Amino acid sequence: MAHSVGMLGQECFDLKKKAIAHLHDYSFMDEIPTIDYSLLFSKDHNERAKSLEHLGKACQEFGFFYLINGVEERVVEGALKGISDFFELTNQEERSGYLKKNSMDRIRWCLRSHAGENREHLKIVTHPVYHCPSKPDRCKIRRATFNLYPPSLQSKGSIGLAEHTDPGFFVSLIQDVNGGLQMLSHKGNWITVNIPRNSIFISIGDHLEILTNGNYKSHIHQVILDNNEVKRISMATLHGPSLDTFVAPALGFIDESHPPTYRGMTYKESLELNGFDEIDVQSSLIQLRMPLSL
Ligand SMILES: O=C(O)CCC(=O)C(=O)O
Numbered sequence: 001m002a003h004s005v006g007m008l009g010q011e012c013f014d015l016k017k018k019a020i021a022h023l024h025d026y027s028f029m030d031e032i033p034t035i036d037y038s039l040l041f042s043k044d045h046n047e048r049a050k051s052l053e054h055l056g057k058a059c060q061e062f063g064f065f066y067l068i069n070g071v072e073e074r075v076v077e078g079a080l081k082g083i084s085d086f087f088e089l090t091n092q093e094e095r096s097g098y099l100k101k102n103s104m105d106r107i108r109w110c111l112r113s114h115a116g117e118n119r120e121h122l123k124i125v126t127h128p129v130y131h132c133p134s135k136p137d138r139c140k141i142r143r144a145t146f147n148l149y150p151p152s153l154q155s156k157g158s159i160g161l162a163e164h165t166d167p168g169f170f171v172s173l174i175q176d177v178n179g180g181l182q183m184l185s186h187k188g189n190w191i192t193v194n195i196p197r198n199s200i201f202i203s204i205g206d207h208l209e210i211l212t213n214g215n216y217k218s219h220i221h222q223v224i225l226d227n228n229e230v231k232r233i234s235m236a237t238l239h240g241p242s243l244d245t246f247v248a249p250a251l252g253f254i255d256e257s258h259p260p261t262y263r264g265m266t267y268k269e270s271l272e273l274n275g276f277d278e279i280d281v282q283s284s285l286i287q288l289r290m291p292l293s294l
């Protein structure tokens, strides 16, 4: 069950928020911590140190958080409008021009409508060379996966996107309507992501879990459709190292009682480990895990 502010009780939530703010700790919204980007670069050394500590805590204890004061609202709105224009101002035939052709695709479109997935999406690679669909003219979106989930009236309870984790160091996500995306918490409960205004959602990816030898976890998430009576648009941007970077548990996270729990590999090799292309960005975390020695 997803936990909501309602379930915690508004009063309790307010009190908790006040107390936490007083302690200068991170605040909670639907159990998801909030990190203030501007404080991470504060001129005040103490404030900066404190907020870095909170960032570490959020990564370790949650694995995901809302980031405020990091991206201007008009940038988020512009990106969502660009994605919406892409889906609205092109027809399906035009979009299907980006169907898989080969492993070198830098823009790829897909429409899936079956029990395990209900979404139309476009994936684009923007690094080191920027790619973007040519239509509509006004489409100025940069990077990542644009997801369009249908309204749920016909498909109540169905899965928009099945449980998975994302590769990369971290993923930033914006959405036009709240509800739908759920994160599986450390405690094993599903938490609905309701991104507050002026914020973006950040979650840790597989390669940060590998780099930190499992200290920071890449969390399973899914999209369900029964929260939405309208279509929902999201943009998930995957931030990873360069493709030739060898990612392995860093020395600072290894000692006698904490042996490496993942084998190292270049980012590109790990993205292609299960026969996928770079643009598919499918997780290979399970395959990279070392077998347990008894
Ligand atoms: O649409 C969402 O909210 C999540 C998308 C997602 O998890 C992904 O593209 O990997």
Ligand SMILES: [Fe+2]
Pocket (backbone or CB within 6 Å): 164, 165, 166, 221, 236
């Ligand atoms: Fe994802």
